[in-house]
Each structure stands twice: as C-alpha cells, then as structure tokens.
Amino acid sequence: MTLEELEPKAREMIGRYEQPRAAALPLLWLVQDNLGHISSEAEFWIGKQLAMSVAHVRELVSFYTMFRMKPAGRRELRVCTSLPCQLRGARDVLARIETHFKIRPGETTPDGELTLSEVECLCACELAPMAQLDEHFIGPLDGDTLGLLLRGSRIPDPQPFLSTGGPVISSRFRYPDGAWFETYLADGGYQSAGKALLHMTPDQIIEQVSAANLRGLGGAGFPAGRKWSFVPKSSPKPRYLVVNADEGEPGTFKDRYILERDPHALLEGMLIAARAIGSHKAYVYIRGEYIRPARRFARAVEEAYANGWLGKNIQGSSFDLDVVIHRGAGAYICGEETALLTSLEGGKGFPRLKPPFPAISGLFQSPTIVNNVETLACLPFILRHGPERFAALGTLRQGGTRLFSVGGHVSRPGLYEAPAGVSLRELIYNHAQGIRNGQRLKAVIPGGISAKVLTAEEIDVAMDFDSLTAAGTMAGSAGVIVMDESTCMLEALLAASRFFAHESCGQCSPCREGTGWIHRIVRRIWAGKGKPQDLDHLLAIAGDMEGKTICVFADAAAWPVQSYITKFRSEFEEHVHTGRCPASREAVACRP
C-alpha cells in the first residue's frame, strides 16, 4: 500500500464531513491501519489532503496515544494498569508479561512479534485485570488466561456477568452476538421512532422526555429534555446530534455493551433525538480502542440504511437522517463534550470555553446536542411505554434505571441495570455479591475515578445524581470501584493521579502543571521518600486547581486527592512518616 493508493479512499472520507479538516483523525487512522504507522512523509501527505499545516498534523499524532510514528510489532498488547485493573492485580500481570517477553512497555520483542504498552483504563473493568490484544479485549488475566496469552494460544471470549433482565436497556444484552435488525424489530424495535417521526411534533417529544425525568447519563446528569429545548428553533445553520461514545471514565463499561449488543436501541434513540432537535446529521464519536464495538455499530447503521430507518425520507416521514461514525484515537479528555467537538473538527481534544454552549454553537459553529449513548438508548422505552412508567422506575427527579458498572474487589464484577435510586450497599452486596474472599469493605468510588471516595460507613446512599451530590460525591458515569481492606489508599491515589496527569489536555496552566505536580509528589511518597509537609501541599495544590480552569477535568483531578487524604489521613501519614505501607504491611512502601 502506498499513500497514493490511499488517495481515493481519503477523498471519500473527506466528503463525509462539512469541513475537510474534520477528516483528520479518519485519515490518520487510514494511514496507520494500512501502513502500520504514521511516517513524517504521511504527515505531509495528510496535510496536503486537508490543507492543514504539517505542524498541526503532528500535533494530532502526538496528542492521541493510539497513533504511532514508528512501526510496531505484528501484534500489539496493551495492558491496562488503571485503578480498577490495579485493584485486581494488573501490576503483577504486567510484571509477568515483561519477564516472559523480556521487554518493557513501549518496546517490541526483537523478533518483531509483539509490542507491549501500558495504558490507562480501557473501560472493560469487568474483565480486570485485562488487556487489549490487537482489537480484542481479554481478561481476567489470572492464572489460565494469562498462561494462554504468554503461550500465544487463542484466548476464549470472556464471559463476565451482565444484566439481561431490563427493564429499560439490558433485556437485549441476552444476545451475546448482538441484537441485529430482525431481532430488534421482533422485539418491538423502531416502534417509538416511527411514532416520533410520523405522529409526534418535536415539542411533544421534548415534553415526554422531560416528563420522564431522563437525566444525561454521561456523567453530568443534566435533564435531557431541557438541554434539547435550548436548541434555537429558527437558525439558518444545520443542527447536529453528536453521540458521546467516547466512554473513558475509569470504572465504567456500559456504553460498550450497548454498542455491541443493542446498537439499534442507540440508533432508534438517535432518530428520536434528531427529530426532537431537527437534526439531519448525526455523528457518533466512538473511543479509538473500541474497535469491535465500532464495527458492530457500523453493521447496525448499514442495516438501518438498508431497511429505510436512516437516510432520506425515513419510513415515508419526509424526515432525513445521516449517521457518520467517527473514531477517537486515545484521549480521555475527548469524552468532555466540547473537547469531543474540537476533536471531531480535526483538532487536539482541547475543551472549549462555555458559553457558548454547544446547543447554541457547537460542531462547526452550529447548534449541537451532545448526548451519551445510554441516555439515547433510554428514549425508545420512554416513547413506547410512556414517560410516567419511566419516571416511576427512578427517584423523584431522576427517572428510569441506570447501567451500573461494578468493579474492583467485588465477588462478581459486572454490569447491572438497577433503578436510578438503588442504594450503593444493595449494588455491592446484592448485585455484585459482596466483597471477594469474604474481605471487609474499605472504600468505594461511586461514579468513576473522578468521583470523591466514600468510606465503608457511607454506603447507605441512593445512587441517583441528587443523592450522591448531597453525600458530597457524585453519580458521574455510575462506574462503581470497590476497594477492600487490603487496598493501600496511597497506591489508589497514585493510580488516580497518574491517570489525571496522563490525560490532562494541558491547556490550562493549573491543570497541566497541577496534575503533573500531584502525581510526582504521590509517587515520591509511594517510593518511601515522603516529607512531613507533603500531605498539606497536596491538599493545597488540589484546592488551587479547583474551579479555575476551562473544563472541570481539573476539579475531577483534585477530588480524589482531597477525599482520599481527608478520609484516610492517618494511613497517608504513616506512609510519609515511616516510609511503609500500613495496608499491605510490606517492608518498604507498597512496592519497592
């Protein structure tokens, strides 16, 4: 394959977008998928195709971690060492892999067979400790599976636990290979979309969704109907629906299952939302590591086009909708909605200032609604069964159920659909079957790594947005990370702080410098070289980062620091003063 041979395909890709530059990530993927890496010659070539300066192409290659400037081995193994995997032994797994293949992360075996890397959360914490081998997610990498991996044998598809009983979303998860068009239709699929397109006005849809108390399930919990109502009714500009499938919050793994097992539910939800806001073009931004989910979703899109549920004049309603799938390339921050839009436009994932809010000026400076996958997947249920039924499933101000991703030290990590107001205790002890090996609970992060930690005494709390906010933490993405008494909170903070240092976009000085600074102090304490003033400094730095930046990432980076240190201060102090870990009782620090 040569660059010239890629040109027709490149032109086709550019044609999908309103502005050539938006095809930057697709073109980078095109080059890397076909030529193995992105050479500097390829950077110039892409610059030429998109009328972009090579300096700006190179920015992208270096910003997104999945792009590589040098060839990699025949196979690529990406081992996750983020907190949820770390809790289940990821460090040992990585160490064994390193010893076996005699390479370190970032290196390739001398025979060019395998490239190893260490990555942040792949959002498959139900498989922890897990890794990605080429496009496959594999795990848990304990005993047998790790053995297969080291021997190079085929690894069977993992079978983690997940809800299949609904009521709102998970019922079609029972099809391991996905509910494809026929199945979906047989299940009553596309009835709600038909209703929305043929029998409802946009205002009626918005009213119903508002009455259902559907909150944004990407993390912020903003009422979906209200957000849609901000889209200007009369604007000469096109309106866009953008689906946030950049699932990245450590501890969360729900959107992947919707994309893989129930893609038509998302598509139907998109049709309903598009109709409500008057959008005729939708982009689905899927995180780069989700290769199989993206492929499966693409298949559903094809089916929908073939069956007249996408494209022009859908089902004779004279409503048009086109869907473009856009792949990310390894940057957590692109889950933040404005960063996602910048990235979609062909930039680095830099969050933008708000206002203007995307609903007024978003993608290509046009009114844009960004919704999470799960939020949209709830819509068919609401229109089919009525907003009252949906609302009744939840709490007073948050309707429906949620997909709770439960990982860490529970007996049965998995994805559980439960009412929005389920208690944390119930989730841990009933759904996930309690703490593994009969250990005692020490701490829980209820809403993805950005949420403040709760102690074992604080788990009698409902999991809806408002209750968790009242409890001083947040529901976030509903990624529940459970830690038992063997957990070293310093080590947990080390993982969290490394994540934030790795993922800060680097735009704002407090965030860029603060995340790096925090991580270095925590790492030093962990190495047994803590100083008496360190803990106060950490708290002060976190305080100085909070509320001062373009997006809330910096706040999210501050919260773990504040909550872990405040709630487990004596443990941290012991680390600082003795250089030893009280939790793991190891001689020097948690790890030498």
Add this chain to the structure above:
Amino acid sequence: MSDLVKFTLDGRELQAAPGTLVIDAAKKAGIEIPAFCYYEGLSLQAACRMCLVEVKGAPKLLAACTLPVAENMVIETESPTVVDARKFTLEFLLTNHPLDCPVCDKGGECELQDMVFRYGAGESRFTEIKHHVDEKQWSPVVFFDAPRCILCYRCVRICDEGMGVKALGVTNRGAYSEITPNMGSHLECDECGACIDICPVGALTSGIYRYQTRPWEMDHVGTICTHCGDGCKTTLGVRNNEIIRGNNRDRSGINGEFLCIKGRYAFDFINHPDRLQSPLMRVNGKLEEVSWSKALVAVAQKFSEIKAASGKIGIIGSNRTSNEENFYLRKFAQAIGTPHLDHRRTGDIATLLDALSGRADALATAEDLYTAQSVLVVGADLAQQHPFLAFQMRANWRHHQSRTFVVTQGPVREDAFATRNLRAEPGQEIDAVTTLADDLKSSGDLIVVFGDSIRGDSLRKLVSFIASLGVPAKYICLLDYSNSRGAFDMGLIPGDGGMSAPEMLAASDLDALWVVGANPLADAALASQNAFVVVQDLFLTETAQRADIVLPAASAYEKTGTVTNTCGQVQRLSKALNVMGAKPDLDIFHLIARGMRLDLGPAQPDKIFSEIRATVKGYDIPLPVIATGGAALTNPVNGNVPHAAASAALVRGSRDTLFTSGTLGRYSPILSKVMEAPGGLYRK
C-alpha cells in the same frame, strides 16, 4: 449612546460597549489585569488562567480575557481571592521553570518575572526535580529553551493567525506539552521572529540578539526599515554604536508590532566585513583606497570638465536613499544641465496617477487594507514581496471577514483565505480580473493591489474596468524598495530629451555615469568604454567594480531624512548610529557640488524637506505628523509627471523574495544564513 453596558470595576462605575471583554474594559480604565495568553488581535485561548477575576454572584472566579461585561456586573480585580489565585497560578507556572533569569535574554522585560515581582509566589512549595531539556536551535533565527516556556500559545497563534505560516504546534499533552517546529527538529518558515518577540518569557530567543546584552543597556531608535517598500517602523536597540536588535514592541508606526525578517534582523549588513570604509579610485587600472578629499576633488574636476565640454552625464539614483537626497540629486542634475536622470522603476505609479486623472483620494494605505471590505490582488506575491501588506490583508480577513480575490501567476499564501483565486500569466491578468466582475460588484469597497506586470495599457484597462463596477475603489501600486516611491516623486526620471537608465547604459558616447545606491551593471553592460564612472554605495557591487571612483555611503540607519512608502506615506528616518569612513549620500552630493562651485541651496535634510513641501506636488503634508514618528499620506494629483518620461516599458520589479533585498540582502549575514539553511520552503 444609550446601549452602553454599565458595570462596576473595583468600585468604579464604568460603561463600555456591549461585548467588550472585562480585560479590555479594565485596561481602558487604567487597570491592568495580568494576562499571559490573552493578546490583542489574536484568538482567545483562556488557558493561562492569570486573568481570573471575582464577579459578584458567580460561584467561581472567571477569566477576564473571555468575559464580556454585562449590565450591573460587579467585578473585583484585586480582591484577596483573586490575588491568591494569581499567586497559585504563578506557582504552577514556575514548577517546571528553570528560574535562570540572570542569564536569560528576557531578563528585565520578562512578563513572568514582572508578575512574580508583583504577586510574590517566591517561596515555591515545589521541590520535585525539574525536567531539564537542552536549548535547541530551530533555524538561523529561532532558538527554543523548552523549560522556560509557559505554554501561553502566543507564538503558535501569531504564526498561524498573524503570519499565516502555521509553522509551530504544541505536541504531546499535559505536562509534556511542548512547542514544536514544523519540521520536527527544525523550523522552515518566514523567520520573521514574531514568535520570539511575542513570547512573554525567554523561551524563544533570536540567533541575532541572544546573549548579546541586557535590555536596559540599549538605546532605542525608531526608524524606517530600509528593505521593501512597505515602510515598517523598526525600533533599533543600539549599544556602543552597534545595532543589537530590531523590533517594534511599542506598536508605534503603521505596522504595529509587525516586522518581517528584514525589518527585524537584516540590519546586519551594516557591519559586514566587506562594507566600504574609504573612497576608492582607479589607479593603473586598479581600485585603490584614497582620502575623501582626493576622491571628491577628482569627481568634481572630472564632472566640471565634462560639463564644460557639454558632454553627456548620466545619473542613476537610488530606491533607498532619502527624499531629501533624491530631491537634491535632481537639483544637481538640473544645475549641471543634464536631462539624463533616472532610477530603476519597480512599479508603474506614473500610469496609475495619470489614469486616475485627478482623483485625490484613490490611493490606499496599509491601514485601509485592514479595513476595506474587499481586496483584489493582481500579479503580486504579497507574502513574499510585501510581507506587511500581506499581513494587513490576513488580519482584515481574520478580524473582519473581508473578501479577498487573487489573480496571480502561481500559488500564493493568500489563496488560503481568498474568496476566489485565479491563475494568469503575466500580461494576461486583466482578462482574468474581468471574470470577477460580479463578485467584485457585490463585495463592497475595494482595494486593488497590483504588481509590476500591470503597467501601461493593461493598467489603464484595469482602472477603467474597476471604475465600471461602480464600487468605491482605491489602489496600491506595489513598489519594491523603501523609497522607490520617493525616488519617483522627487523626479528621478529623465527630463526633456533625457535618456532612461537602460538608454544611458546602451549609449556608447556617454561621458560620465554617476550611480547612487544602485547596481545597474548587475545584469547589464555599460556600452561606453570611456565613460567616467562614479559610484556611491555601501559595497563593492558589480557597478562599483567598474567605477573610476567609489564613494562609501551611509545606510538608511546611519542618517536622517524622510522616505515615502509604496502607499505614498512619508515617514522619518532617525539616525541610529554613526558610521566610520562612509558619508550620507546627501553630504557627498553637497561636497561634490561645492567642488564644482554649484549653489544648490541648503544641504540640511530638514531644510530640504521644507523645499520639498513647498515644491513637490502632494508633499505639503502636516509636519507634526512625521515629527512625532507618524506617517503622513502624500496627496499626489494628476500631472505630477510628464508621462512620456515615465515609459511603462521600463517598469521592472526587483524579484526580491522574503529573504533577499537587492544588494543589501546579499551582504546581510542573517539573510544569507537563512538562504543556506536546510529545507526549501521558499528557496526552490
């Protein structure tokens, strides 16, 4: 106006137009809100978080650089919370900063240093080991010291938005973010140095100024760049009779902060080792150094002899000497009765003025280029040949969405934002232009900028076509050097029966050729074997090598006077330093005249300028404007020049690029280094 917004800033009741940013509103009220990433004229970044202010009722501090004032808003810019936040932001910025101020070029004018002084943050809690990265040389001009960088993105934005070059990027992310040049390890770009001057700290430094001196040890002299015809003001930093740097940070002059590589750095020709220090005289066929008096006597004698014998004396003047010098030279020619006077004409201003037939307001300035609703460029590569005018057009498009139309032979940088761009061979541009009629009619007021291929009849056609559109239109006739326009206005053109420069060179019976600051023999031969040749120049050019007498001249940076830029604006030269050996051309003229016992009136620049004001059409400009460093627009009218004398066929542009500048360019070490540097961005 009733629709002003009322707000309170630090307890003062103020008003501003809706949409005004708090940081600008504060500045207007005399309150300086600290800012690193905010920069007037560049897009908003809001990244440094230095400008946070407290707004009553807002849950968080807000960035003043992106916050528009709102009715009844109550803003505190120095409350304890705000001051604390700034201190912390500074502390964050200093975490990876080497704090090597004592050896840093920026020491003394560093914005970070100033802020730390203002807000403290001296006692850092940061005790981790700092990343050390070695300083890198990216190009002959640009050096980068990564640890000093505070990632304000000013450099990236000025290069993207201001220069349109887009040579810089920020690679990686988070704490590993780093400014990176377009070629990975080196930079290929305009080498304008804008990024260096805009850098608030000492992260970007110039190969010219690095480690030379400290800012407070220099005197600053504002004068006019001697290279292209755009007439940028450059402020020269002078120490011990040596120019150390050029910049225009005070935004005085028509160009604001803009300077291209030539205005910012290419003053270095003045110290070239080949610079002539002493007059030369041909003795036994070879040029030998002689004293000034000997050389001047020889010239005066020989000229007097030829004059007495009614011989033919040809005079070729300069595109870079001052108006006063050119005016005086023309008087000289008249006094010795020779009509054979000329200069190299780089654009057909003569035909333009004639075709405009008396319209007094039809000439545009660079400022107009920034405000016009549309601009048509015909036959010129502005980014290469008129960097400042190109900059103005880009800024107009960026800030006011002006419409740009381009008709050129090859691709040009303006294509990137042109509403329409057409390619046409030289001579065929007008046909292409006429196809734009509908676009031009609907684009509002228009400025037409044209190069040397548009001359004579095609220029007349262009003017009548534009007139037929019925939109207000103004013109810029591109002229290539710092005083090409002045040379024409001062009448360095043949008198009745006089020969043009090419004719002089071709005349086998020419008795004397006097060349001032020009190098006609670079690409032509002198037919007259016996002509007595006198050359005034800075260097031993091809023409000087043929001379019988060479008189070393001072450069524009070494004298006073005025020059007229390509748009017809008069500006004043200031003398930055004294020269050894060489003399200003005016002094040389005067000494020769004295030797010939000619009375040409006073020879002081300001006295000559009074004469110019009184006698040259359109030059009756207000003195205070130029006295205070401003640019005064001349107002030429039809009939200024006997048109026949200004034959359009003689018009020939210099073909200079961004990195060349006639003879001076060849002797500029920095331009030579750039030309020799790797890469072929502009040097194919």
